[in-house]
Amino acid sequence: MPKLNLIRAISLISLALITPISPAQNLPDLGSPGLVIYDRNTEVSLGRAFTKALHTQFNLVKDPETLSYVRRIGHRIASHTHDGRNYRFYVIDDPAINAFAGPDGIIGIHSGLILAADSEDELASVIAHEIAHVTQEHLSRRFEQQSSLNITSFASLLAAILIGTQNPSAGIATIMGATGLSLQEQLRHSRIHEHEADHHGISLLHRSGYNPNAMADFFGKLAKQYQLSEFRPPEILMTHPVTETRLAQASNRAHQLGIPEDHHDKVNLFLIQQRLKHHAQQPNTEFIEASNPYSNVIQCYKQHISEKNASAACLKEALSQHPNNRLLKTAQIMHGQHNNSQKLPSIEALHAIYPQDQAILQLLAQAYQQAGQIEQAIERLERNPHNHTYQFEIYQKLSQLYAQTNKLAEAYFYEANAYLGMGDIERAKHLARLSNQQNPPISRHLEKASKQLLKALGIDENPT
């Protein structure tokens, strides 16, 4: 988390007065008077406003396969926190090597960081470190008891600082420039929190079955690369100063824990990197290192996504080496079949194996849609077992499908839900009202959900 900038901002702006609650378990007492931990309701409101800022002011990676991959890693690690937070993971489309922990369990990973990692363990180590910032409530422990900004403006500013936007608006730049804290004070806080995040992050990494050495490896490698370079070091090093002590402590901690048994398919990170390079819309001429033990599989996948001309033989060969790899399975299904109705049984079979995988579910809906079977597409999405965390991405598709069949009450209903999921309450209210005003009214099977939505948004169902 970009600590220095954050403190600078928070020294000047802070959140509305918040009732202190009992500190989280195992938190060392920092003893700074004036710092409070905000309550859960405020944290949730701030999280909602932050989510909205994220969706409206930044470029997010929308590739379902990339999201599905990063979220699998994130939720696996978060499941070991047992802190009851609703963790959410987003990928920022930005070449900077950076990551952040926002309010209410929102974790962001920049695409540049995914591209800079050499293994899933390294990527997981950064995610674990950011999750540890959340479990240790580092962000909330920064807020002081006065406020000149409302929660929406505060969330926007917080997002701009954490994400490290390349073009901060003039207003934000002015606030950021006027710093009142001494550099030493900032560093002192920064080091304490970074040490805690390393310490707890490494434990989480280990409990999640990843190599706990990966954190020291990754930060050490980045620091080395930029030591002799004329380029500005990546954001993550600016905010996470890599010292010999820090690396040694991380290594010691990892050494105490030992390396857990291997379990994940190590080729996945490299396949996702190919997807990110492809979606960056720049010609991907990068040479795949022959020293990479998976170079053949990566090359084959690269051809599949960039030129759509991977040979059936290379995909078959790749799958024989990685028989349970869902990215390769999907590639094989999509390969060379131009008739969407022929793909459907295979995608259905894949969906049956991975019912929680939103990327596969979206692929299935898209195949039905392309085959002209809109009702089936809708039916499959509405049958989705409730993965509420990212449900709004499914709602967007549902809204589009209903609009295509001219069912406007349903289309507005799902769009309202999508905006609600993105934290935009005002837009959600507007759309929910529109949905409620349509004639014919919403289908019977959505009536109850529609009433609940109106109630949740405080809308009178029968305006006179």
Ligand SMILES: [Zn+2]
């Ligand atoms: Zn950190």
